[in-house]
Amino acid sequence: MGQPSYQASNALIYLTYGVFLVTGVWIAWLWRGQSKKDFLANNRTQKAIPLALNFIASALGSGILFTYPEIATIAGVQGLVIYALSSSLPLLAFGFLGPIIRRKCPEGFVLTEWTRQRYGIIAALYLSILTLITLFLYMVAELSALQQIINALTGLNGLWAVIAQCIVTTIYTSLGGFRISFITDNIQGAMVVGLIILGVITVGVKTNVDRRLVESSGLLGASLLGWQLMYILPVAILTNDFFISGFWLRTFASKTDRDLRIGTSIATVVVAIILTLVGVSGLLAAWTGAWPGDPPQLGSIAFFLLLEQLPAWVVGVVIVMTVSLSTAAFDSLQSAMISTGSNDLFRNRLNFWWIRLAVVLLIFPVAVVALKSPSILQIYLISDLVSASSIPVLVIGLSSKCYWWRGFEVVAGGLGGLLTVFIFGTIYYGNAKDGANLLLLEQSLYVDDWSAFGAFVAAPVGGLLWGFGAFAVRISVQWVLAKARGHHFDAFDRPPVADPSFLTGTHERSSDEDEAEPASSVKASSLKGKFL
Numbered sequence: 001m002g003q004p005s006y007q008a009s010n011a012l013i014y015l016t017y018g019v020f021l022v023t024g025v026w027i028a029w030l031w032r033g034q035s036k037k038d039f040l041a042n043n044r045t046q047k048a049i050p051l052a053l054n055f056i057a058s059a060l061g062s063g064i065l066f067t068y069p070e071i072a073t074i075a076g077v078q079g080l081v082i083y084a085l086s087s088s089l090p091l092l093a094f095g096f097l098g099p100i101i102r103r104k105c106p107e108g109f110v111l112t113e114w115t116r117q118r119y120g121i122i123a124a125l126y127l128s129i130l131t132l133i134t135l136f137l138y139m140v141a142e143l144s145a146l147q148q149i150i151n152a153l154t155g156l157n158g159l160w161a162v163i164a165q166c167i168v169t170t171i172y173t174s175l176g177g178f179r180i181s182f183i184t185d186n187i188q189g190a191m192v193v194g195l196i197i198l199g200v201i202t203v204g205v206k207t208n209v210d211r212r213l214v215e216s217s218g219l220l221g222a223s224l225l226g227w228q229l230m231y232i233l234p235v236a237i238l239t240n241d242f243f244i245s246g247f248w249l250r251t252f253a254s255k256t257d258r259d260l261r262i263g264t265s266i267a268t269v270v271v272a273i274i275l276t277l278v279g280v281s282g283l284l285a286a287w288t289g290a291w292p293g294d295p296p297q298l299g300s301i302a303f304f305l306l307l308e309q310l311p312a313w314v315v316g317v318v319i320v321m322t323v324s325l326s327t328a329a330f331d332s333l334q335s336a337m338i339s340t341g342s343n344d345l346f347r348n349r350l351n352f353w354w355i356r357l358a359v360v361l362l363i364f365p366v367a368v369v370a371l372k373s374p375s376i377l378q379i380y381l382i383s384d385l386v387s388a389s390s391i392p393v394l395v396i397g398l399s400s401k402c403y404w405w406r407g408f409e410v411v412a413g414g415l416g417g418l419l420t421v422f423i424f425g426t427i428y429y430g431n432a433k434d435g436a437n438l439l440l441l442e443q444s445l446y447v448d449d450w451s452a453f454g455a456f457v458a459a460p461v462g463g464l465l466w467g468f469g470a471f472a473v474r475i476s477v478q479w480v481l482a483k484a485r486g487h488h489f490d491a492f493d494r495p496p497v498a499d500p501s502f503l504t505g506t507h508e509r510s511s512d513e514d515e516a517e518p519a520s521s522v523k524a525s526s527l528k529g530k531f532l
Contacts, residue, residue: 004312004319009154012316013161016323017168020184024172024331027183031176036352039177040339041109046182046253051263052270053189054182054332055091058246059271060192061138061329062322063145064278066300067380071229072282073291073299074446076219078226080279086233088272090241095264098251100398109252110245112344115410118397120531123407126414128344130390134243134383135337136366139330141379143370146326152304153319161323162370166363169331173338174359178249181335188328193270195321200277202314207306209287217286225446228453232445235456236384239391243383245336281306334359381441388459389417393467404492407531408474413467420462421455428454474532495530 004012031038046054072080105114112131116124146165147158172180214220241247254260285291285302290309297305307315338359342348350358393413396405418439426435428451437443438455445452475491482489 012319017164021168028176042253048259048262052266054185055267057185057189057328058332062326068279069282069302070299072279075226082229084275086237088268090238091264091268094251095261099257110248118529119407120529122531123410126411131243137379139333139366140370173334174356178335181331188324191324213287232456239387240384242391245340246332389463390414392460409467409470412470413463416466417459417463420458424458
């Protein structure tokens with residue numbers, strides 16, 4: 001690889017971080033008088049293009065340089081296209097479901113707040129814990145990916161880049177919160193798009209494909225794994241996106257429903273193109289002979305093996321792109337975790353400075369775990385399996401016709417889905433130990449059997465079965481108790497129409513939601529749904 005010099009690599013990495021730090025602090029200074037509400041969320045303020053750039057920046061991350069080239073080397077064009085579409089198309093769900101949830105919970109800014117109003121405190125805390133764990137895992141994966149990429153691209157110790165990123169994003173996020181994350185993501189999102197266009201043009205000009213390897217690689221044909229991924233990836237990624245509070249913060253930040261639909265549509269197209277182009281590097285690595293190499297290397301580093309054939313300045317562009325990708329994704333996760341924790345655990349009662357301190361303290365456990373360099377793909381898969389079991393039973397409550405669905409069914413279904421995965425794994429492997437390991441997907445997603453496919457079928461189907469089983473049990477018990485006590489059996493009575501606002505002092509809104517003014521307070525009300 002035409003690797004930049006030690007001095008050039010350091011300059012590119014830390015000058016890029018320096019630019020982001022100065023920009024973030026400057027913007028924070030401009031908005032230094034913002035309220036706690038604006039620090040945590042920014043409801044109904046953003047137009048379509050800024051939203052699109054934010055969804056793009058939040059949907060990517062430096063980990064894409066590992067995962068998408070890897071799937072291209074394993075499942076070929078079929079797997080890559082499925083992965084890219086499975087990752088981008090779920091963004092449209094926020095354009096479709098966002099307006100529904102905003103009407104039901106107009107002053108919320110995360111999904112867990114709607115969950116609290118619809119299903120009660122227990123279900124809301126259950127979803128909040130899963131959300132916070134997911135955000136934590138994604139932050140760990142992002143720093144882990146950054147460390148490995150800097151090591152591979154420059155030969156430098158990636159630890160220092162991780163420390164620099166933690167310091168930079170923590171400083172400007174603690175000063176400005178979500179508003180700063182949103183503005184910096186606009187800049188970083190635009191940078192990433194430009195850098196990827198430049199990189200693609202360069203790779204296209206400088207790469208020499210061996211046509212004999214194209215035919216012999218077998219990457220143009222379909223495969224069993226490719227057909228399995230056609231089900232696994234949409235289910236895994238769509239449900240997991242519900243746990244990413246950063247997406248919901250941006251959904252609630254849209255000025256109108258039209259802006260939200262346009263923004264998510266643009267982001268979907270751009271993200272699909274970017275992920276496909278990044279993944280094609282895995283195909284090019286195979287077709288130029290750079291991968292698998294001698295000795296054979298893992299497909300996850302195919303992108304970096306391809307770079308070995310390109311000039312040093314191309315690697316320099318990739319370094320800047322990596323830092324931009326990682327910083328944009330990481331500060332979004334930071335602000336999302338703080339906003340979610342403040343709302344769900346402390347009901348937005350924390351003092352402004354305690355919230356800022358939480359931003360700082362959060363970074364230490366994330367960095368420590370990330371430096372252990374766990375498998376990035378496995379981190380995502382564990383989170384995907386949990387979401388696949390929990391989200392199907394949750395979204396039933398979005399339908400007004402399912403008013404009888406309660407929080408008890410949501411929690412029982414989510415936990416039951418995971419139990420179903422364990423049961424399936426125990427039967428499939430013939431022993432409980434391997435059944436438990438399937439919950440961690442230790443053999444990864446790309447295996448030559450039906451274990452991963454079965455796990456992602458068992459999670460949602462089992463969750464729904466356990467949910468409806470819990471519903472039947474609850475209804476039976478409530479009916480028996482009502483008869484025994486001589487009370488009215490009200491399990492199927494429609495609940496009274498309640499004020500959907502969770503902010504006190506905001507009980508009336510304009511009928512034209514596009515002109516509605518955001519509330520000025522973040523004091524949460526006691527409104528909550530029923531668990532039983």
